Amino acid sequence: MTGVTRARTGYEYRPVMGVIFEPFKIKTVEAIPFTTEEQRRMLLREASYNLFLLPSATITFDFLTDSGTSAMSDQQWAAMMRADESYAGSSSYWRFEKVVRELTGYRHIIPTHQGRAAERILFSCALESGQHIPNNNHFDTTRANIEYQGGIGDDLVVTENHDPQSDFPFKGNIDLRRLENYLEENAGNVALGMLTITNNTGGGQPASLANIRGASALYRKHGVPFFLDACRFAENAFMIQQREAGQSDRSVREIAQEVFSLADGCTMSGKKDGIVNMGGFLAVNDADLATDARNLLILTEGFPTYGGQAARDLEAFAVGLDEVLDQRYLEYRMASTKYLKDGLNRIGIPTMQPAGGHAVYIDARAFLPHVPAREFPGQSLAVALYLEGGIRTCEIGSVMFGKPTADGGFDAADLELVRIAIPRRRYTQSHIDYVLENCERIVAKKDLIGGMEMVERPPFLPHFRAKFAPIDSWVAAHGEAAPD
């Protein structure tokens, strides 16, 4: 059996086999919920048109996030059985630490319950109020945690990232020229530098090895500690292998190891490329920083050998970190993501190019040009997808990053995207075809889809709890009266 064979004819992976198949067998199944359009209309109204507020039992296909939603393997479940649930000194911790250290090379491995806890602890220890932290693009929890500590998060992603149609292969790169100027201008006031791999906010796009080397050199030259936000390190390493000159003969693990070696530490959410439902870690080389981090960890997460996770979580996480580097798994995953992106493009839905790793990002601004940013075209489209087929996606645009200004105006996000995030090993190709079928119906009525009004805006991370009301034209598209 040849499986999906690698073809390195260009930077974008092209599966050689016509049929993409999952490189695993199904051992346990979970029933999929079905609803009628009538029910979904009512549910949307009850959830104030915020898809985060819908009960999951009302969702047929859940592409809200790839975080913590993946399917674990038999090997992960088996590892959970041998977990040592001791409060201190658990042997599960040592197994976990060994796997993380062999992969990253970092000296101090500090488990946390998820990625944002690692961020909060890092910034509490290493950031003073008024200091800056650059990144290609900060993810929303990263930015919120920086701002919560009084810091300033700056995005220095390359300009190609701002053009969804550009097929530049490394749209997750940080702009090295801007970074150099930035480090000079803010000398003495940069707490640490970051790079998010892959760049989730900017479309799941990778940073190249050359770029990571360049960022590392600049941070080192300016004496600024360098931290990776490594949530999707394996997908980033795979895209380096596939797209970057001179990298095709290296294993994904080797590439990932080099990437980690270029930084002084990382924050990690195991809920992505750890293929677990919960877990994260902070890894650092600096001994003093590790001591401060562990002291804070005990205060809020737990003892340093479990840090907010059950020992069985650590066991599953350790196995997941190995499985995610499997070449065949990564080939299938990227082929499947690209299949969805190509299918959407074929039926006239513009997406961010090229295909990212964990998700396909619909360019809602280009798809619904008649809906202005302040009426949240991404949110309108996400709501329409749920109404049409019970499909849950996530707006990454002005709901997340836009801000009303003091003079009554509106500061829109750079891009208005709808993210179809694909949980690892959870859905099959026919499920992806179902999404495409529903999207085709949306295309037919797209001119009728209108905007949304945000009627309630929480102060932090507004997308999670904001409330919306549809503006007339959207309601008309679905033949119902405006809500009272």
Ligand code: F0G
């Ligand atoms: N950094 C990045 C790049 C992320 O994508 C996330 C989470 C985090 C940090 C925080 O990790 O959730 O374990 O606390 N992203 C999820 C998503 C929520 O849907 O993309 P966490």
